[in-house]
Amino acid sequence: MTFLIAIAIFGLIIFVHELGHFLSAKFFKMPVSEFSIGMGPQVFSFDTKETMYSFRAIPIGGYVNIEGMEVGSQVENGFNSKPAYQRFIVLFAGVFMNFLTAFLIIFSVAKITGRIEYENKAIIGDLVKNGVNEQILKVDDKILELDGKKISLWADIPKVTKEAQDKNEITALIERDGKEEKIILKLTKDEENNRVVLGISPKFKQINLSLTESLIFAKDSFVSILKDTVTGLFTIFSGKADLKEISGPVGILKVVGEVSKYGWTSIASLAVILSINIGVLNLLPIPAVDGGRIVFVLLELFRIKVNKKWEEKLHKFGMIMLLFFILVISVNDVWKLFN
Numbered sequence: 296m297t298f299l300i301a302i303a304i305f306g307l308i309i310f311v312h313e314l315g316h317f318l319s320a321k322f323f324k325m326p327v328s329e330f331s332i333g334m335g336p337q338v339f340s341f342d343t344k345e346t347m348y349s350f351r352a353i354p355i356g357g358y359v360n361i362e363g364m365e366v367g368s369q370v371e372n373g374f375n376s377k378p379a380y381q382r383f384i385v386l387f388a389g390v391f392m393n394f395l396t397a398f399l400i401i402f403s404v405a406k407i408t409g410r411i412e413y414e415n416k417a418i419i420g421d422l423v424k425n426g427v428n429e430q431i432l433k434v435d436d437k438i439l440e441l442d443g444k445k446i447s448l449w450a451d452i453p454k455v456t457k458e459a460q461d462k463n464e465i466t467a468l469i470e471r472d473g474k475e476e477k478i479i480l481k482l483t484k485d486e487e488n489n490r491v492v493l494g495i496s497p498k499f500k501q502i503n504l505s506l507t508e509s510l511i512f513a514k515d516s517f518v519s520i521l522k523d524t525v526t527g528l529f530t531i532f533s534g535k536a537d538l539k540e541i542s543g544p545v546g547i548l549k550v551v552g553e554v555s556k557y558g559w560t561s562i563a564s565l566a567v568i569l570s571i572n573i574g575v576l577n578l579l580p581i582p583a584v585d586g587g588r589i590v591f592v593l594l595e596l597f598r599i600k601v602n603k604k605w606e607e608k609l610h611k612f613g614m615i616m617l618l619f620f621i622l623v624i625s626v627n628d629v630w631k632l633f634n
Contacts, residue, residue, distance in 0.1 A: 315392030393574035426494030582613025
């Protein structure tokens with residue numbers, strides 16, 4: 296099931312990205328010979344007079360084959376024969392569709408479920424299923440003390456558990472049905488985030504949002520995730536991030552498995568994050584991806600001439616390096632699964 300959910304998320308993100316390129320190319324009357332979802336051997340396809348639509352065996356990736364992108368191509372209405380601004384729009388359209396999809400998902404979830412507002416009080420709202428403290432604590436228990444330290448607000452709990460990083464158990468004073476009770480709670484190691492947790496979450500209430508409020512919420516959330524994504528990429532490319540913290544397709548399968556336990560809203564949130572991440576990655580000025588090609592189109596818009604053969608060689612080299620990077624990350628993901 297996890298695999299199918301992951302494929303559905305990847306498929307949606309890839310489809311809307313390639314659909315952006317496809318629709319904009321068609322709008323400017325550029326010939327498109329193939330619209331493919333997936334990579335590798337062809338599994339299924341159907342032809343029209345102008346375009347072949349295909350599904351391929353490897354469900355990661357996809358492409359739109361726009362005619363006339365090759366150096367010296369003489370195809371009528373081909374990509375390179377079009378004005379620079381049209382080529383810019385076609386190249387940027389994939390990223391735009393990823394961003395638009397992310398925004399629409401946030402908006403839809405906000406309108407359907409409303410905004411979640413968590414209680415500040417240290418009252419248990421839910422317990423992790425099959426968690427170590429599921430049989431010890433109950434919903435509506437109020438935590439008064441942890442490890443001998445007074446708890447006034449929910450925000451005090453992670454501060455205490457952080458100090459108890461090397462312990463397996465801690466004492467707790469709780470209030471249940473109006474009576475105080477001393478108990479021993481177990482700590483669970485969260486290796487991925489380097490912390491210990493109790494397997495509890497606070498009480499919350501859902502607040503319905505109007506259409507305008509949903510749009511504002513979607514805008515604010517989108518901007519926040521976009522900023523976090525850009526900051527994260529700067530951390531990676533500055534060399535400050537550990538390779539262990541970077542995940543590729545295999546690692547994301549594991550994340551999808553964990554997230555799917557928490558329902559469709561969590562899966563939708565992951566789809567938003569991945570869509571924005573893929574959009575930002577495609578905007579990077581790296582040869583072979585959309586951002587790299589956009590750089591050369593922008594140079595042309597500013598009347599700076601670039602040798603087309605040299606540009607094409609650079610894109611081919613960029614593609615080789617990109618595939619190598621994906622391979623390294625995937626091997627790293629597999630290594631983490633077995634360690």
